[in-house]
Amino acid sequence: MPLAVVVVTYHSAEVVEECLTSVTAALRSIPDSRIIVVDNASADTTLDIVARVAPHAQIVARTSNDGFAAGVNAGFAAAPDCDVLVLNPDVRLHRDAVTLLRAALAMPGTGIAVPRLAGLDGAPQLSLRRAPNPLRALGEAILGGTRAGRSESLGELVVDPLRYETAGTADWATGAAWLISREARAATGVLEERYFLYSEETEYMLRAGKRGYAVRYEPRARAVHIGGEQSTSPVLWSMATTNRVRMVRERHGRLAAFAMWWAVLLNELFRAPRGTKHRKAVADLLRWRRWPSRPDRDPGPGWICFSAQDWWYHNRAHSDFQLMRSMSAHRRVLVVNSIGMRMPTRGNSTHVSRRILRKLRSVAKFVRRPMPDFYVMSPLPLPFYGSPLLRKVNAVLVRLQVRVVALALGLRTPVIMVTIPTAWDVVAPMRRHRLVFNRSDRHSDFPEADRASIEALENELLANADHVVYVSHALMDEERPRTGHRAHFLDHGVDIHHFTARPEHEWPDDVRAVPGPRIGFFGALDDFVVDFDLLERVAAELPHASLVLIGDATHPMERFDKYPNVHWLGFRPYSTIPAYGSAFDVAIMPWQDNDWIKRSNPIKLKEYLALGLPVVSTDFAELAGYTDRVRAARTHADFVEALRTTLATGPQLPPHALRASVEPHSWQARTETLLSLTTS
Numbered sequence: 001m002p003l004a005v006v007v008v009t010y011h012s013a014e015v016v017e018e019c020l021t022s023v024t025a026a027l028r029s030i031p032d033s034r035i036i037v038v039d040n041a042s043a044d045t046t047l048d049i050v051a052r053v054a055p056h057a058q059i060v061a062r063t064s065n066d067g068f069a070a071g072v073n074a075g076f077a078a079a080p081d082c083d084v085l086v087l088n089p090d091v092r093l094h095r096d097a098v099t100l101l102r103a104a105l106a107m108p109g110t111g112i113a114v115p116r117l118a119g120l121d122g123a124p125q126l127s128l129r130r131a132p133n134p135l136r137a138l139g140e141a142i143l144g145g146t147r148a149g150r151s152e153s154l155g156e157l158v159v160d161p162l163r164y165e166t167a168g169t170a171d172w173a174t175g176a177a178w179l180i181s182r183e184a185r186a187a188t189g190v191l192e193e194r195y196f197l198y199s200e201e202t203e204y205m206l207r208a209g210k211r212g213y214a215v216r217y218e219p220r221a222r223a224v225h226i227g228g229e230q231s232t233s234p235v236l237w238s239m240a241t242t243n244r245v246r247m248v249r250e251r252h253g254r255l256a257a258f259a260m261w262w263a264v265l266l267n268e269l270f271r272a273p274r275g276t277k278h279r280k281a282v283a284d285l286l287r288w289r290r291w292p293s294r295p296d297r298d299p300g301p302g303w304i305c306f307s308a309q310d311w312w313y314h315n316r317a318h319s320d321f322q323l324m325r326s327m328s329a330h331r332r333v334l335v336v337n338s339i340g341m342r343m344p345t346r347g348n349s350t351h352v353s354r355r356i357l358r359k360l361r362s363v364a365k366f367v368r369r370p371m372p373d374f375y376v377m378s379p380l381p382l383p384f385y386g387s388p389l390l391r392k393v394n395a396v397l398v399r400l401q402v403r404v405v406a407l408a409l410g411l412r413t414p415v416i417m418v419t420i421p422t423a424w425d426v427v428a429p430m431r432r433h434r435l436v437f438n439r440s441d442r443h444s445d446f447p448e449a450d451r452a453s454i455e456a457l458e459n460e461l462l463a464n465a466d467h468v469v470y471v472s473h474a475l476m477d478e479e480r481p482r483t484g485h486r487a488h489f490l491d492h493g494v495d496i497h498h499f500t501a502r503p504e505h506e507w508p509d510d511v512r513a514v515p516g517p518r519i520g521f522f523g524a525l526d527d528f529v530v531d532f533d534l535l536e537r538v539a540a541e542l543p544h545a546s547l548v549l550i551g552d553a554t555h556p557m558e559r560f561d562k563y564p565n566v567h568w569l570g571f572r573p574y575s576t577i578p579a580y581g582s583a584f585d586v587a588i589m590p591w592q593d594n595d596w597i598k599r600s601n602p603i604k605l606k607e608y609l610a611l612g613l614p615v616v617s618t619d620f621a622e623l624a625g626y627t628d629r630v631r632a633a634r635t636h637a638d639f640v641e642a643l644r645t646t647l648a649t650g651p652q653l654p655p656h657a658l659r660a661s662v663e664p665h666s667w668q669a670r671t672e673t674l675l676s677l678t679t680s
Helices: 016-027 046-053 068-078 097-105 134-143 145-149 182-188 200-210 234-252 254-274 276-286 319-327 352-365 388-408 421-427 451-464 473-486 532-541 574-581 604-610 621-626 636-649 655-662 667-679
Strands: 003-009 033-040 058-062 083-087 091-093 110-118 168-170 177-180 214-225 303-306 333-336 367-371 374-377 415-418 434-439 467-470 487-489 518-522 546-550 566-570 586-589 615-618 630-633
Touching (some): 003 068, 016 033, 016 091, 033 046, 033 068, 097 110, 097 177, 110 182, 110 200, 134 254, 319 333, 319 415, 319 667, 388 421, 434 667, 467 667, 518 574, 532 546, 546 574, 604 621, 604 655, 621 630
Parallel strands (some): 003 033, 518 546, 518 586
Antiparallel strands (some): 091 214, 168 214, 367 374
């Protein structure tokens, strides 16, 4: 299982260097592992230190400090298919800590593994806890935490020294260092961000335990934890204290919370003469609010996006997903998975049964929250767009489902962005702040579509949208007479931090086993866009090179069985694509010469360049701005010759220059442009 180490930082310049140094050393023996640093808008030199100490770390730079839980959730989102080790930046791992924690995580019934913690002086830290409740809070108020901890019923803190010498399970543990399995994450979801700081890991571990994923303590895995801020800061102490009550309120209801409030208040009153932090906690408990105040958020309208893809089984690199993920940092977002353009039928569609089954699985999820303020729903559609009556029935059915979810999320007058034309019937009567038509492709050119019906829906959107955003200049110029000032060019972005070249020891085993040189492609191997005849010619004429194809295929791949140098690896998760791409010697875009491609702008071009890869592509309109970096070919023979040249001489620009050329094109920048359009 891939492993990601997520370090959440905020003004961590004084401690993060030693943390990352220890993590790097601990990961040397761990294949398929990586470091993700999530920074909550630090104003110091934290990110400069990260870039220097861990240049291969993926950096998720958040625009605001929304708390530790928000940082962890951002790290989870960046590592969707990994086990994740969450670390505070003031933790230093022993060299074998990760290996031992992974072994503990493999124990049956385990979802979270935690190490033995010690201070800088080597003194052990009491990191294991029992589930909080009013009786234990009262016991701690009267007896003190250490004395109460000697009794299982009267104390939350586990104080028995023998307990820290033997492996076993606990209700929860200090959240400075904890390894959670991918399965436990899938079952438990994301951390509750409303706590902002403290109790979020408590609630999460208790929630995981309730779902059958125990917290396992492994004393042989060791880490140093500096800590200490909570005990010296009145603000942090008060937040930790009041959040204990909030958590009981959320888990057990008002009556239990009332009892917990009295017990915690009594504890702080007894200790108020000792210091400011206790007096601050008393004051905040007396004016207790259900949730702590949060940093100001943009009060503008939320967004509903009718996507042309499905979050649960399509590549998450698609533009609507990328834009909406970035948008969720500013506004609440609801992504409506594709409602399709036709019912898959034999003779007109490929892999009919598989496509219907995966859509039903998606619909069964209905509404989920993969990350904070980012919701995904899969409505049940009736995709019969050739019949006017069934179109109306489908629109009413889908609209009803979307409205119910939108109201539950507080999206009463949202900005609605439509990527798939069949959503027009759904959104036409919906109340909205703005309507944005994301004209990423001309869907009526899609081979399986009912061209006349889809074209009519596209025309309705072109006529009624407040803004039409394009990624193709050719398509925008063609439709300018109808869209006028409402047309805007919004080029694709790139997740520059995600698409960072990985060193060879981080390449997946299957691609590392492929002999070089490697000619590579990642993405959907769709028969209406990929020129499979060209791929076969590459395989035949360059037998000394390996052709590596990564992605789901709608075309029969058996035609390549006779070529020993063709390696179709199938679908790979988005999180692993940069590691696969890093193994390529040259990346290719072998497109067909059709109307779809002429009006397209593939996202993967910037992803290839961000990895510093030389690129060979068939020619298409949007490639005009990349002639200094990409070798374009008009014929099959030219394409093969361009590959020969690239393999012999390398890229037209050095890898660092290729990457630098796309660094300004982040999805965050694209999202800010989109926001400015809809708020002006």
